[in-house]
Amino acid sequence: MTAAAKTSSSVTATCLRVAAKADRIENVALGIEQRTLACVRPGDALVEIKAAAINPSDAKATLGLMPHAVFPRTPGRDFAGVVIDGPAELIGKEVFGSSGQLGIGRDGTHATHLVVEASALVEKPANISLAEAAGIGVPFVTAQEGFRRSGMSKPGETVLILGLNGKVGQAVTQIASWQGARVIGVVRKDEPYAGHAHGEVTVIDSSRNDVAATVRELTGGKGADIVYNTVGEPYYDAGTKSLAHLGRQIFIASTKATVPFDIFAFYRGKHTFFGVDSLSLSSPEAGEILRELVPGFASGALKPFPIKPDAIYPLQRAAEAYVAVLGSSRDRLVFQPNG
Structure with missing residues (x-):
């Protein structure tokens, strides 16, 4: 009409x-x-x-x-x-x-x-x-668009968030835990998770711990089904080494344009990489993404x-x-x- x-x-x-x-x-x-x-x-x-x-x-x-x-x-x-x-x-x-x-x-x-x-x-x-x-706005639109591109996280899956306490990292945590996934988050110093979540968020301090080794230990050797990299190049190596077989990694930003790329690990692990550029989204496209999240905010599941x-x-x-x-x-x- x-x-x-x-x-x-x-x-x-x-x-x-x-x-x-x-x-x-x-x-x-x-x-x-x-x-x-x-x-x-x-x-x-x-x-x-x-x-x-x-x-x-x-x-x-x-x-x-x-x-x-x-x-x-x-x-x-x-x-x-x-x-x-x-x-x-x-x-x-x-x-x-x-x-x-x-x-x-x-x-x-x-x-x-x-x-x-x-x-x-x-x-x-x-x-x-x-x-x-x-x-x-931007944090939740970016977070949701990453999951739309890569496939929404599911119960039983592990989502590793690089840059846990940034606003996008917190939005990713909310959405992933709302969908029943296990969340592991990486921070640069000794600090707790700062946002809302459904259930426990395991925090890894990258200044003290080997991220990939810790993720493998926490997941019984499997690795993360989804790595949501909100930082880019500084965590590229740790994120890639943390991926499970058939794992997917989402990138939304970076401090540098290039990274060392191990093509053997990529195809042997059957990994998939997704890029998300929120600046490419029109106002109506962003509105469509936000409407998907409204039930979560209306119910109080998302904060x-x-x-x-x-x-x-x-x-x-x-x-x-x-x-x-x-x-x-x-x-x-x-x-x-x-x-």
Whole structure:
């Protein structure tokens, strides 16, 4: 059925703007501009942003580290808010969403309002706040897309997560344990798992232990059915040596472009490697992935990241927030553009 016709309303939005790339995050020139936004294409929706997460990729894109980033633009990939224009059945709905395009190749979510495809909007479960919904985005989309590509983890399988306490690592842990898999996670120092899980998460401190040998010991010599490598090259060797026969490894990032590749181990182990690039996902594609996770959030099986009061920023403190997200902060940071 064709969506109902939109009204012709427009809004004056307050938008964070980045005009050009910088050499260091401390030198990024962020401005605030007033811009007129309206639904102009069939299928558009206009959302009043109540919260917008601040991702490391948002800050990195201001440094020119994303080759398809355009300038000038409004940054921001994740959002939650209320639909104020668009298809009639969506008006007044509390929604959230994410994207690989928003804030990178087109104007994004670090603003008081956003025009986006209505098909990208996901209705927010009633049991989570708008700030929490805004924080789901990139980490859970990335985590779920890896499992969609490689095959969802199953009861009885072992999932090894390299970079356990990063936001994607925590999302992977939640999804894998929700599906009944055993989770083993790798950290760089002596620390416990920081997130939510269904059941015990075995933690390996890579600064003190041989990761592959420990995984073999924990699995009776079998190895991990799935290695979810959220770090890339630093853990490539450990992850590959931890794979079970017929194991699959998922990559989402790396610090270096190349690694030593043992082709004998690869084909003798019948391994499969999967690459996940969340930046390639359109807003509607990200929305489709998030809808798969909504039942988990609605039931309480999946938990959004906690949003601490001191992790909430106004747009006027954007420069400070961008430095924090690339620095020592491990909190989920969000803007509340409308106060």
